[in-house]
Amino acid sequence: MPDSVALDSVDLEILRLLQNDARTTYRDLAAAVGVAPSTCLDRVSRLRRGGVILGHALRMDPAKVGRPLEALLSVQVRPHRRELIGPFVERVRALPESRALFHLTGPDDYLVHVAVAGTADLQRLVLDEFTSRREVARVETRLIFQQWTCGPLLPPVPQA
Amino acid sequence: MPDSVALDSVDLEILRLLQNDARTTYRDLAAAVGVAPSTCLDRVSRLRRGGVILGHALRMDPAKVGRPLEALLSVQVRPHRRELIGPFVERVRALPESRALFHLTGPDDYLVHVAVAGTADLQRLVLDEFTSRREVARVETRLIFQQWTCGPLLPPVPQA
DNA sequence: TGTGAAAATTTCAAATG
């Protein structure tokens, strides 16, 4: 599978519309883009097969399911070797509190985005699932006041 | 709209399945959960109206659209006053490179998740869109080696 | 890529327990 995929203006417009609402019908896509619905189906199938579209995700409000507090945990794993970080990553991913996990450059190796019931739940999570582990050298906790999604992801404009 | 919503086992199972694949049909949901398809439609409509389901998002691979490098930017905005941070947030959200934006506790006020074409593009972004701004006091850049999504978001288990 | 028809799904009103 090639690293990047050739996308024409029809593909780009379809991606833009689907990022706005992933449930847009082929009929509506077709009307907006100016091609036949079956062409939209073909384009979307191609984008899926090409790996441009990875899937469809449900956007949920964590607060509405009893997790009104979100936080980012910066975690140092020491020693930072493969035999330790593999299990660490899988354990973190399996936590019901985890929303996303990043492996980063810099002094803090991992960033974990979590959603919890409150500060007590957050304290329990940090103490029981992170700092109590031998491979976890340090955890820094920052609360999320607010978060925003951003505009559609599109190819960079070629610099002149 | 209430802060949280009463969810029975049917709702929870539907949410779990839809988080796994948001395109699961009502027919398949119904078969898996053990109710009629129309009941699934009713439950999902309710979850949408109740704000539990915020929408359906397309998961895309940034690398496939010419943005193979991702990074997190920690940004200090000084002075941290409403009349400065409102425009800052809107400008950042409108950048084609921005994927997500967080307002955090701690010394770094904002975290910006960006996807760029390469290190040159990242340098341009940091210099032209962040450090050149008067209200931006400091930017710290960390590259993302790898990222993972996590298991389904479900209500916390009541502590005994 | 479009046409048009078949298959599947979504949606809803009425019936059911």
Place this chain on the structure above:
DNA sequence: CATTTGAAATTTTCACA
């Protein structure tokens, strides 16, 4: 009164032009 039934409306899907 939430759920199911059953049918209509819509969408998805595909063979062929």
